[in-house]
Amino acid sequence: MTFASIIGHDRQKEILRRALRNRRLAHAYLFEGPEGIGKRLMALALARALVCHSGEGCGDCPSCRKIDHNTHPDLHQLNADGATIKIDRVRQIQKDLSLRPLESEYKICLIDGAEWLNPAAANALLKTLEEPQGKTLMILLTAHPETLLDTIRSRCQRLPFRRLPQQRLAEILESRLELDEVQARVLAALSEGSFKKALGGNRTLYLERRRELIKSLVALSAGSIFPLLDLAQELANDKEQLPEILEIYQAFFRDLLLLLHGRSENDLINLDIREILYRQVRRESVGGLLKKLEALSEGRWHLTRNVNRQLAMEVMLMRISSAA
Ligand SMILES: [Zn+2]
Known part of the structure; x- marks a missing residue:
């Protein structure tokens, strides 16, 4: 997944690309917005750009491919999958992040479903956010930012994501899925701007x-x-x-x-x-x-x-x- 292949979210893309270009990435980002609209894809595009041999997230080099297959040793993922994230999983991530990167300049940690961190886990994570070490990048994804600790929110650079407008989603579905106009509109309306719903x-x-x-x-x-x-x-x-x-x-x-x-x-x-x-x-x-x-x-x-x-x-x- 490259930045270019992500549909919509142009402002968010530009913010991240500029930060990459100027080498002014935040230590931690909080991508917030409804489920299934591309937050995770954006996070992976960012991860790719950071580890890529060409520095762009080309999609073809070994590093990019490892990100796509979730086998890159410097990308650590924590997925809630609808279950509470407990403190031992956060501790494991902290241990991983304390080591030097193996293949790239950065160590990246992606936490998908940050609202599922239980209080103890959230407090443990806070420590990492307060004392970022070396070149680590934390990316937290959430559909419910209001349920996170204030202190977590305030230590991340927040990047809100919105649903695509229905009309835009319909046009994209029409061309990508070769649907007729009516079908594309039905699908766009029922998916409420969620690509995951529309394409899954x-x-x-x-x-x-x-x-x-x-x-x-x-x-x-x-x-x-x-x-x-x-x-x-x-x-x-x-x-x-x-x-x-x-x-x-x-x-x-x-x-x-x-x-x-x-x-x-x-x-x-x-x-x-x-x-x-x-x-x-x-x-x-x-x-x-x-x-x-x-x-x-x-x-x-x-x-x-x-x-x-x-x-x-x-x-x-x-x-x-x-x-x-
Ligand atoms: Zn690459």
């Missing part, structure tokens, strides 16, 4: 399965229980993608609300299933749609509470299908 496993969900999921939902009626139980089971079995599926339903109800309020098609997300939208909107009322949205958000809330998923989905779908 969700692409099939958003573009292909969405249509089926919405069809199954609108086919439900309060009177027939079996299709409802089937759909509840399908959703409950899909633990991984369930949050995104509920977002798909939310976007669908939102489209219907916008149509009921006479908004233009330009504001809609599900443009590729206009026929379903227009058929369905004739059966809906504002009050009913609000109840459905409420049932959805309660369903989402229950899922975060470790409840019986199947039961939560059944109740949610019953409320949706009986709301009028």
Whole structure:
């Protein structure tokens, strides 16, 4: 990943490149912003530029390739992966950083998910941030900077990252994935500016399965229980993608609300299933749609509470299908 191949984030790129050129890198950076928008790619591009034989992060030299394969001995990574980072992992990193670089001028430490540092680990890390030694570079990534210790935040140079504007993301998806304009817009809207979502496993969900999921939902009626139980089971079995599926339903109800309020098609997300939208909107009322949205958000809330998923989905779908 080179700076040039990162899409968007031009200001952030320029700041880092200038610091590299002038050899005025901070000892520690805090890249903050939503998940999946390229913070990690930017951090790796910076790491590459630092270790690269040509000094650019060419992507072809052995050092660049080692960064890409996560085998470079001077790059130390700590990934939270949704679990608390404990103090012993921070201590290990500190030990690694205290040694001389093996192949490059710098030792680099990348902590992805800094909000997962537990208090003891955060305090231990603080020491490294307060007393930077030699040529070390710390890069912390977080989607929740407000949860970090003030003292950690203040010792890093903060670099905020924002989601790409939807229109820009749609244009990029259109050219990169060879999608048509409508599909690209659907994907951009549902991914909320996140490349990770748009390019990852969700692409099939958003573009292909969405249509089926919405069809199954609108086919439900309060009177027939079996299709409802089937759909509840399908959703409950899909633990991984369930949050995104509920977002798909939310976007669908939102489209219907916008149509009921006479908004233009330009504001809609599900443009590729206009026929379903227009058929369905004739059966809906504002009050009913609000109840459905409420049932959805309660369903989402229950899922975060470790409840019986199947039961939560059944109740949610019953409320949706009986709301009028
Ligand atoms: Zn290189």
